[in-house]
Amino acid sequence: MKTILSNEETGALCAELAILIRAGESPMGALSNMTEVDENNDLLKKLAGDVENGMTLGEALKESGAFPAYMCGLVQAGEEAGRTEEALEALAQYYEDRVRLNRRVRSALLYPAVMLLLMLVVIGVLLVKVLPIFDDVYASLGGALTGVAGGLLTLGRWLDKIMPVLWILLAAVVVFAAAFAVSESFRDKISGSWKKSHGDKGISRKLNNARFAQAMSMCMASSISPEKSAELAAGLMDAGAKERCGGVQGRLEGNESLSAALQGCGVLSASQGRLLEIAQLKGAEDKAMSQIAGNLMEEGETALDTLVSRVEPALVLVCSILVGLILLSVMLPLMHIMAAIG
Secondary structure, three states, X not given: OOOOOOHHHHHXXXXXXXXXXXXOOOHHHHHHHHHHHOOOOHHHHHHHHHHXXXXXXXXXXXXXXXOOHHHHHHHHHHHHOOOHHHHHHHHHHHHHHHHHHHHHHHHHHHHHHHHHHHXXXXXXXXXXXXXXXXXHHHHHOOOOOOHHHHHHHHHHHHXXXXXXXXXXXXXXXXXXXXXXXXXXXXXXXXXXXHHHHHOOOHHHHHHHHHHHHHHHXXXXXXXXXXXXXXXXXXXXXOHHHHXXXXXXXXXXXXXXXXXXXXXXXXXXXXXHHHHHHHHHXXXXXXXXXXXXXXXHHHHHHHHHHHHHHHHHHHHHHHHHHHHHHHHHHHHHHHHHHHHHHO
């Protein structure tokens, strides 16, 4: 069974290789040093053995089956251009940014989910445990809960009857949330399903554009042609965005400029396209792409933060209204009865 490395592990491996190669080691020497430090790592041993037997580093990475095709392709292209170190450094930075973004997305999704779950529990306790107490108080005074309060009491009694089922559902939700937070592979599957069903829209589109531009700048900084860079960068994308971003390569092969191709596929805005055109005149398109990628990532993260900042107060407001409605529907009639008695 082939080992599949996480983004964090892949980034760490690229960073270690880049450091050793920068220090003057060959890929073979770098892998040998890493194997000496981590003697129980079978993947490193396999990579070292394959390189020792005549494979290039890119070929060995591909042969292991533990790394994505775009990573292997970038390393191979970097080796062909004599810029293996730059390719590995760019990959290390890419995976570091991706790990950071994944953590941010996970936090943005989990916090509102946990808050919603807690609010539902509070409302459930009010309906199932608190309202029957008030009903007993009304009964002792010769009355009964009616209207909204009576309807909520009926709902609470129904929830109490199916409480075993609710506890099972609650446990399932908690297990799902824990798996989503801990398991990267599970999270990727859920995220992939979500992206397939909801397409390349909204915040997802902004983040996809940022990832594509970041990958393009990473490839171009390693002296890879724009056409090849677009092909490798498209390999990073999920189903919906992959088709859209894959069109960049076709446009470039059709003799469109890089700026026009990226704008035509909806990756860059007009202002960002002008910045890239100006940079191309000075031969600094890779630096411009890096700057644009940073701006796109900041835009995507800002949009994500804005969405979360709206969801949290909305949940608090809805919960407060529901709790207030439950209590007022019970307390107001009780106050009238007590006033009449007094």
